[in-house]
Amino acid sequence: SPPPSPSPSPPPFFSGCTDPVALNFDSSATRYEPGLCTYEVFGCTDSAASNFAANATVDDGSCAGLAAGCMAPSAANYDSTAVVQTSCTFEVVGCTDPAASNYLSAATVDGGACAYVPTVLGCMNPASPNYNSNATLDDGTCAYVFPGCTDSAALNFVPFANEDDGSCIVPVLGCTAEGRAYNPNANATHYLNGSCAFVTPGCADSAAYNFNFGATEDDGSCIDRPSRRRLAALGAGAGERAGPGAWAHGRRLSPGCTVVNATNYDSAATSDDGSCAFAIPGCNDTAAENFNAAADVDDGSCLYAGCTDTAAANYLDAASVDDGSCRYAGCTDPGATKYDSSADFDDGLCAFPPPPPPNPPPSPRPPPSPQPPPPSPASATVGLDPDASEDDDDVPQGQAAVDETLFDQVIAALAGGGGF
Numbered sequence: 001s002p003p004p005s006p007s008p009s010p011p012p013f014f015s016g017c018t019d020p021v022a023l024n025f026d027s028s029a030t031r032y033e034p035g036l037c038t039y040e041v042f043g044c045t046d047s048a049a050s051n052f053a054a055n056a057t058v059d060d061g062s063c064a065g066l067a068a069g070c071m072a073p074s075a076a077n078y079d080s081t082a083v084v085q086t087s088c089t090f091e092v093v094g095c096t097d098p099a100a101s102n103y104l105s106a107a108t109v110d111g112g113a114c115a116y117v118p119t120v121l122g123c124m125n126p127a128s129p130n131y132n133s134n135a136t137l138d139d140g141t142c143a144y145v146f147p148g149c150t151d152s153a154a155l156n157f158v159p160f161a162n163e164d165d166g167s168c169i170v171p172v173l174g175c176t177a178e179g180r181a182y183n184p185n186a187n188a189t190h191y192l193n194g195s196c197a198f199v200t201p202g203c204a205d206s207a208a209y210n211f212n213f214g215a216t217e218d219d220g221s222c223i224d225r226p227s228r229r230r231l232a233a234l235g236a237g238a239g240e241r242a243g244p245g246a247w248a249h250g251r252r253l254s255p256g257c258t259v260v261n262a263t264n265y266d267s268a269a270t271s272d273d274g275s276c277a278f279a280i281p282g283c284n285d286t287a288a289e290n291f292n293a294a295a296d297v298d299d300g301s302c303l304y305a306g307c308t309d310t311a312a313a314n315y316l317d318a319a320s321v322d323d324g325s326c327r328y329a330g331c332t333d334p335g336a337t338k339y340d341s342s343a344d345f346d347d348g349l350c351a352f353p354p355p356p357p358p359n360p361p362p363s364p365r366p367p368p369s370p371q372p373p374p375p376s377p378a379s380a381t382v383g384l385d386p387d388a389s390e391d392d393d394d395v396p397q398g399q400a401a402v403d404e405t406l407f408d409q410v411i412a413a414l415a416g417g418g419g420f
Contacts, residue, residue: 014026014028014029014030014031015029015031015032015033015036016028016029016031016032016033016036017029017032017036017037017038018030018031018032018037019032019037021039022037022038022039023037023038023039023040023057024036024037024038025037040057040058041053041055041056041057041058042056042058042059042060043055043056043058043059043060043062044056044059044060044062044063044064045057045058045059045063046059046063048066048083049063049064049065049066049083050064050065050066050067050081050083051063051064066083066084067079067081067082067083067084068082068083068084068085068086069081069082069084069085069086070082070085070086070087070088070089071083071085071088072088072090074090075088075089075090076088076089076090076091077089090108091108091109092104092106092107092108092109093107093108093109093110093111094106094107094109094110094111094113095107095110095111095113095114095115096108096109096110096114097110097114099116100114100115100116101115101116101117101119101136102114102115117136118136119136119137120132120134120135120136120137121135121137121138121139122134122135122137122138122139122141123135123138123139123141123142123143124137124138124142125138125142127144128142128143128144129143129144129145130142130143143162144162145162145163146158146160146161146162146163147161147163147164147165148160148161148163148164148165148167149161149164149165149167149168149169150162150163150164150168151164151168151170153170153171154168154169154170154171155169155170155171156168156169171189171190171324172185172187172188172189172190173188173189173190173191173192173195174187174188174191174192174195175188175191175192175195175196175197176188176189176190176191176196176321176322176323176324177191177196177198177289177303177320177321180196180198180199180303180320180321181196181197181198181199181321182197182198182199182216183195183196183197184196189324190323190324191305191321191322191323191324193289193305193323194289196289196290196321197216198216198289198290198303199216199217200212200214200215200216200217200282200283200290200292200301201215201216201217201218201219202214202215202217202218202219202221202280202281202282203215203218203219203221203222203223204216204217204218204222205218205222207224208222208223208224209222209223209224209259209262209276209277209278210222210223210278210279210280212280212282212292212294212295213294214280214282214292214293214294214295215282215294223259223261223262223276223278254266254268254269254270255269255270255273256268256269256273256275257269257273257275257276257277258276259276259278261278262276262277262278263277263278263279264276264277279296279297280292280294280295280296280297281295281297281298281299281301282294282295282297282298282299282301283295283298283299283301283302283303284296284297284298285298285302287304288302288303288304289302289303289304289305289321290302290303303320303321304316304318304319304320304321305319305321305322305323306318306319306321306322306323306325307319307322307323307325307326307327308320308321308322308326309322309326311328312326312327312328313327313328313329313344313345314326314327327344327345328340328342328343328344329343329344329345329346329347330342330343330344330346330347331343331346331347331349331350331351332345332346332350333346333350333352335352336350336351336352337351337352337353338350338351
C-alpha cells in the first residue's frame, strides 16, 4: 500500500509586540513574548526639575519649579530639597576671644578652648642664631648669619653679608704701566687713573728758544738764545741799532729769526733778533694719560688706559696701559662640562653631558604553545560496522553500515503495515 501523506507543516510564527496600545505594536507578529512591548510613561521630562522622572517618555506638565539652596550636607544651611547650588555657610569652631593666645579670627562658633598664657616676645625660628625657645609670639627680631666679604671697597664685596669671613680681596690702586711710566707701583693690582707719570722727552732748559715746560727728560734738543755780544758779532756795531733799515760796516742789517728749524725762520735775515719760535712736540690729547699742555704739535706719543688683552671681550686696540678692566666670557654654570670659573659673564655656550639612556623595554613574552586538538567524539564508534568500506563517497568509515540497517528497518515496518 502507498505510504501515508505527511502531516501538514504548522504555519510560521513571528515574535513581536501584539498589544495594539503599545508604542511598538507589530501587526505581523503572531506570538507575544514578554518584555517586547513598550508603553508611554507620563511624567516630568525636565532633568532640571525637582520631580524629574527619568523613565518618563511623555511630559505631562507636572514639572515643579527648581529649588535653590545650599547642597552641601556639612553646611549649617544645608537644604536637602535644593537642586540649584547657592551660598553655603559653614561653622568654624575655635577661640573667638581676641585677647586669648589662640584666638582664631575665622571662627564662627566658640569651642570653649580659649587659652590665656603670658606673651613672651622673641624669635621663634629655630634656624636663627637668636632663637628663643620660650617665645610665644614672634616679634620679627630673628637674625640670620650670612658670611662673606663686608668691605665695600673689596673686589668681592657681598652686599647682603653680615659676617665677614676674611675672604675680602682689596685692590691696590696705582700705576701699573711698568716700562712706560717712571713711577710704576710694583704692588699695584689695578690701575688708578692719573697715577702714572710718563716720560716726556724735550728741551728742559727754560733759557732755550724751544723750552718745553712739560718735558720730564731733556733730550738735548735745546737751542740757545743769542746774547747781545753775539748780535754785535753778527754785524751790529757799538752805538748802532740793529733794527730794520740799520747799517753796519757798510751793509744794511735785516734782523729776524736765523734758526733754520724754527717755525718762523727768515732766510733773508742777516742778524738774529731772538724772535725764533719752535714747535713743542708731545701728546696734546686731553683724554690721554700723558697729556702735555705745553705741546703744540702732536707727536703720536699719547698713551691710553684700557684692556690690552686681545682675548678679553672688552679689548681696546688703542689702549697702551692696562687698567685691569678686562672682562672674559665663558660658561658660568658649574654643572656644565665647559664650566669656566674665571669667566666674568656667561657666553651662552655651556655644554652639558647627555642624559643616561632610557631603560630598554622588557623582552616580549613568547607566544603560548598550541594546545593539542580535542579527541574525536566517542559516538563515532557506537553502532558502526568495522568492515565498512572506505569506498563510499562522502561517507565516513562505518557510517554507511548504520544507514543501511536503519533503511531495512523502515522498509520492514512499512511492509507489515506497522508504524515506525
